[in-house]
Amino acid sequence: xxxxxxxxxxxxxxxxxxxxxxxxxxxxxxxxxxxxxxxxxxxxxxxxxxxxxxxxxxxxxxxxxxxxxxxxxxxxxxxxxxxxxxxxxxxxxxxxxxxxxxxxxxxxxxxxxxxxxxxxxxxxxxxxxxxxxxxxxxxxxxxxxxxxxxxxxxxxxxxxxxxxxxxxxxxxxxxxxxxxxxxxxxxxxxxxxxxxxxxxxxxxxxxxxxxxxxxxxxxxxxxxxxxxxxxxxxxxxxxxxxxxxxxxxxxxxxxxxxxxxxxxxxxxxxxxxxxxxxxxxxxxxxxxxxxxxxxxxxxx
Amino acid sequence: xxxxxxxxxxxxxxxxxxxxxxxxxxxxxxxxxxxxxxxxxxxxxxxxxxxxxxxxxxxxxxxxxxxxxxxxxxxxxxxxxxxxxxxxxxxxxxxxxxxxxxxxxxxxxxxxxxxxxxxxxxxxxxxxxxxxxxxxxxxxxxxxxxxxxxxxxxxxxxxxxxxxxxxxxxxxxxxxxxxxxxxxxxxxxxxxxxxxxxxxxxxxxxxxxxxxxxxxxxxxxxxxxxxxxxxxxxxxxxxxxxxxxxxxxxxxxxxxxxxxxxxxxxxxxxxxxxxxxxxxxxxxxxxxxxxxxxxxxxxxxxxxxxxxxxxxxxxxxxxxxxxxxxxxxxxxxx
Numbered sequence: 001x002x003x004x005x006x007x008x009x010x011x012x013x014x015x016x017x018x019x020x021x022x023x024x025x026x027x028x029x030x031x032x033x034x035x036x037x038x039x040x041x042x043x044x045x046x047x048x049x050x051x052x053x054x055x056x057x058x059x060x061x062x063x064x065x066x067x068x069x070x071x072x073x074x075x076x077x078x079x080x081x082x083x084x085x086x087x088x089x090x091x092x093x094x095x096x097x098x099x100x101x102x103x104x105x106x107x108x109x110x111x112x113x114x115x116x117x118x119x120x121x122x123x124x125x126x127x128x129x130x131x132x133x134x135x136x137x138x139x140x141x142x143x144x145x146x147x148x149x150x151x152x153x154x155x156x157x158x159x160x161x162x163x164x165x166x167x168x169x170x171x172x173x174x175x176x177x178x179x180x181x182x183x184x185x186x187x188x189x190x191x192x193x194x195x196x197x198x199x200x201x202x203x204x205x206x207x208x209x210x211x212x213x214x215x216x217x218x219x220x221x222x223x224x225x226x227x228x229x230x231x232x233x234x235x236x237x238x239x240x241x242x243x244x245x246x247x248x249x250x251x252x253x254x255x256x257x258x259x260x261x262x263x264x265x266x267x268x269x270x271x272x273x274x275x276x277x278x279x280x281x282x283x284x285x286x287x288x289x290x291x292x293x294x295x296x297x298x299x300x
Numbered sequence: 301x302x303x304x305x306x307x308x309x310x311x312x313x314x315x316x317x318x319x320x321x322x323x324x325x326x327x328x329x330x331x332x333x334x335x336x337x338x339x340x341x342x343x344x345x346x347x348x349x350x351x352x353x354x355x356x357x358x359x360x361x362x363x364x365x366x367x368x369x370x371x372x373x374x375x376x377x378x379x380x381x382x383x384x385x386x387x388x389x390x391x392x393x394x395x396x397x398x399x400x401x402x403x404x405x406x407x408x409x410x411x412x413x414x415x416x417x418x419x420x421x422x423x424x425x426x427x428x429x430x431x432x433x434x435x436x437x438x439x440x441x442x443x444x445x446x447x448x449x450x451x452x453x454x455x456x457x458x459x460x461x462x463x464x465x466x467x468x469x470x471x472x473x474x475x476x477x478x479x480x481x482x483x484x485x486x487x488x489x490x491x492x493x494x495x496x497x498x499x500x501x502x503x504x505x506x507x508x509x510x511x512x513x514x515x516x517x518x519x520x521x522x523x524x525x526x527x528x529x530x531x532x533x534x535x536x537x538x539x540x541x542x543x544x545x546x547x548x549x550x551x552x553x554x555x556x557x558x559x560x561x562x563x564x565x566x567x568x569x570x571x572x573x574x575x576x577x578x579x580x581x582x583x584x585x586x587x588x589x590x591x592x593x594x595x596x597x598x599x600x601x602x603x604x605x606x607x608x609x610x611x612x613x614x615x616x617x618x619x620x621x622x623x624x625x626x627x628x629x630x631x632x633x634x
Contacts, residue, residue, distance in 0.1 A: 193388035196355050201449075202376035202405030215392040297392030 040278075046271035053265045061268075069272040078254035078273070079280060081164060085253055086232040088168035089175065093228050094221065096172065097179020102209070104180070105187040115184065121177035130241035133170035160250035163243050167251055170238045175231060179224055186220030187213070218296040226288055233281050254280070305366055305379075305456035305489040306331045307352055312361035314347050314513075321347040323513040324361070331366075334483050334490045336500040339510035340536070345493045348510070349459050352491060353382045365457060376405070381450035382459040385466065387442045389434040395445050396421075396430040402453035420448040423482075440471045447482070458483075460492045464499060476502055497537050501525070509533050527624075531556070531631040534624060540585065540600075545570075545593035546628065553634065554626045559585070559600040561622035564608070568617035572597065577607040588614060 047066055049058040069075055100118050104111060121129070136143050139155035147154045148162045156166035190213065198212045214221075236255045239245060245252040245260070252260075254277045261270030307329040314322040322344040329335040337345035350356040351363060354375035362369050370378050381402070389398050397404075399420055403413045421427045424444040434442055443463060450458055463479075464472045480503050483490050494500055500507045501521040509516045509524060509532075517529035528534035534542040534556050543562070547553040562570075572590040584607050586599040599616060601607060608614060625634045 191386060191388065193384045193386050194390065196353075196375075197382070197384060197388035197449075198390075198401075199355070200353060200375045200380070200382055201402040201453075203401075204405075207405070212390060216390075218392075 043271050043274055047268055047275055049268050051265050051268055056264075065268055066272050066275075069269055070276050074257055075254070075273060075276055077249070078252060078257040079276075081251060082233055082253040082255070082277075082280075084164045085168060085171070085235060086229055088165055089171045089232045089235075090225060090228045092168075092172045093175045093179045094224060096176055097224070098183050098221075100176070100180045101183035101187055102213075105184055118180045119177045119184075121174050122181065123177070124174060126174060126237035127241060129170050129174035130238045133166070133173070133238075134242060137166055137169070157243055158247055160248040163247055163251050167238050167242050170242060171232065171235055174238075175228060179228070182220055182224050182227075183217065186217035189220075190216050215297045219298055222288070222292050222296050225292065226285055229284060229288065230281060233277065233284070306364075307335075307457055307489060307491060308364040309348070310362045310364070312348075312351065312363055313359050314344070314351060314356060315359045320513050322351070325515055327508055327515060327518065329489060329491055332487050332489055334480075334492065334503060334505045336504035336507045337491065337493045337510060338495070338497060338500040338507050338536075339516075340495055343510040344513040345495075345510050346461055347513075349382075349461055349491060349493045352378075352457065353380055353459050354378050355382075379456040380459055381453055381455040381457075382461065383443075383446045383450050383463045385462040387434075387446040387463075387466075389442060389445055389449075391434055394431050394433060395426060395437070398434065398445055399426070399430075399448045399452050402449060406453070416452050416454075420452040423451060423485075424448045439466055439468075440475065443467060443475065447479075451482075451486070455488070457489045457491060458486075460490065462494055463492075464494075465496070472499075479503060497539070501537075509536060511536070527633065528556075529633055531626050534626070540598035542624065543590075543593070543597040544626075545590055545597070547625065548592070552628050554628050554631075556624035556626060557597075557618040558622065559598040561619045562597070562599045562616045563619075564599070564601075564614060565617035566615055568615035570597070570616040570618070572614055572616065574608050574610050574612045574614050576610055579603070579607070588616065590616075 047069075048060060048062055050061050050065060051058060104115050104118055135141060137145075137156045139145055139158050142155065145155055147156055147159055148165060151159055151162045154162075156162050194212065194216070195208070198208045203212060233253075234255060235253065236259060239251050239253060239256050240259070243251045245256050254273060258270050258273045258277065261267065261273065307327075309325045309327040312322060312325040313320065325344075325348060327335075327348075337348055339345045347356055351358055352365070354370065354373060358371050363371055365378060365380070390401065393401070396417060400413055400417050403416060408416070417430075418427075421430060424447055426441070426444055426448055429437060429441060429445075434445060437445065443466070446463070460479075464475055467475060476499060479490075479492075483503075492499075492503065504521060506518055506520055507524050508518045511532050517524055517533045519527075524533055524537050528537060528542070531544065531554065534544065538558060540559050542556045542558050544554050544556045547555045570590050572588040572593075575587040575589045575596050577587070578585040581603060583603050584601045584605060586601055586607055587596040588599060590597045597616070626632060627634050
């Protein structure tokens with residue numbers, strides 16, 4: 001009898017608990033629905049229509065537009081330029097961030113000054129970073145007005161073969177602070193005793209870095225790769241400010257092409273490109289996790 | 301042929317800015333000896349150990365391992381192994397790789413490496429775990445991996461920095477005995493740091509008691525217990541610690557009596573009042589407030605003894621042969 005009573009009490013307690021839990025997650029559900037799920041659903045739907053030049057006459061075309069756009073040259077070119085941007089910015093950002101973090105990860109008087117300087121680009125806006133590089137490598141006003149050796153004498157941003165590299169420089173520089181801070185945090189989480197044990201075990205500085213330090217910060221590096229790739233796929237401002245997609249459309253990334261399709265007649269196409277970019281980002285990130293996760297060591 | 305592995309501190313001092321962590325340390329650890337550096341936190345014992353390992357530089361004085369002065373020798377070339385309090389295993393490597401790592405960096409031929417790995421794993425009962433990662437092991441198993449990593453390089457000197465403090469009480473007692481066995485089997489010099497007097501008394505050939513960066517006394521467990529060199533050692537060694545009070549007969553002296561050398565007697569020379577009694581099964585501890593003593597005195601009584609009630613007046617007699625005397629100013633034994 002008593003047992004039955006207890007069971008009833010605990011059941012109604014569970015329902016109450018579930019309702020309370022729902023009340024607690026309701027705000028984030030609403031925000032997620034309003035700002036993520038609903039717009040995304042609208043984006044997908046928008047891709048099912050074609051517009052006339054004034055944007056008024058929505059015409060249902062089903063998945064035909066998806067097929068046309070995602071198999072078309074524009075998407076392919078945009079994807080290729082986005083990938084170039086990823087290839088230029090991510091490995092360089094990763095390596096430079098790690099080098100700076102290793103250099104600044106010591107107990108020296110005044111090291112905080114360097115740590116602050118190295119991380120300062122986090123607080124720099126993309127616009128400022130782009131203007132800095134405009135002043136550095138622009139053909140007319142740049143400190144360096146030449147080209148990349150081996151790619152002709154045209155200024156870096158004027159040459160279709162090197163413009164993407166020029167734009168990447170600005171992004172690398174701007175992301176350096178973030179890479180530095182994240183890698184430094186990873187390095188500082190390595191117990192000092194492990195480093196000391198490695199010293200006693202006879203690991204020299206280089207061997208110690210590759211055999212002990214690098215594996216121990218691998219979770220942090222995986223995170224950084226994922227974040228930097230997503231940043232690179234989403235980059236817009238440095239391209240707009242430094243090259244506006246040129247010269248000869250050589251820096252038109254997927255995001256830039258989406259931006260160009262804001263005219264009423266091209267909204268449907270832009271929506272399809274956006275969904276395509278989402279798919280690419282999703283697949284690339286998933287791929288990174290599947291490929292790299294096996295090589296990442298999560299410590300005990 | 302094993303090299304002679306004595307460790308000799310001669311006037312060794314370590315300063316961090318204005319703070320002196322180790323002050324003019326002279327200590328001789330004999331070849332094959334199990335030496336325990338004992339003292340409270342911040343007494344400089346770990347710093348002394350880390351100086352032997354080469355992880356701390358020496359500000360003044362000289363440190364020798366065998367007949368070689370090692371002040372300027374890098375850690376890997378000192379022929380020592382260190383077991384850390386946290387074990388400091390490499391979390392991304394298997395147990396086998398962890399144990400082998402000192403050999404991998406010293407160009408030991410593969411065949412010999414495998415033999416030595418197998419030997420160390422067998423000695424510490426780690427054979428079933430060689431392919432696991434440290435994260436999959438219990439605290440006690442990790443501790444044994446750390447020991448195996450130290451054993452495998454066959455160092456001249458074993459250094460251990462509070463290696464048992466992360467284990468539970470039962471495992472600690474068991475591992476203590478295993479370490480004594482390990483020392484006997486290897487016959488190598490052990491320098492072991494702890495703040496736990498039970499560890500020190502049960503394992504050490506000799507104990508070096510330190511406080512405030514200074515060496516207070518070096519001796520066997522019996523020596524530091526029976527004839528403490530000063531008031532610090534008298535108070536630090538023994539649970540409960542030695543009872544002290546100003547000598548009523550000599551203003552410049554302090555007397556000390558261990559709890560087990562006191563008895564209740566109407567003719568006793570120390571008058572007091574019972575404060576509390578603690579019955580522990582195998583014995584009872586009586587807390588007695590003694591006139592003139594800075595703290596309560598502790599009296600150890602056999603468990604069959606019926607302790608007097610709190611508040612009762614009481615007189616305590618000390619075994620005259622077991623009364624210690626210290627100088628009231630210097631604290632040194634007189």
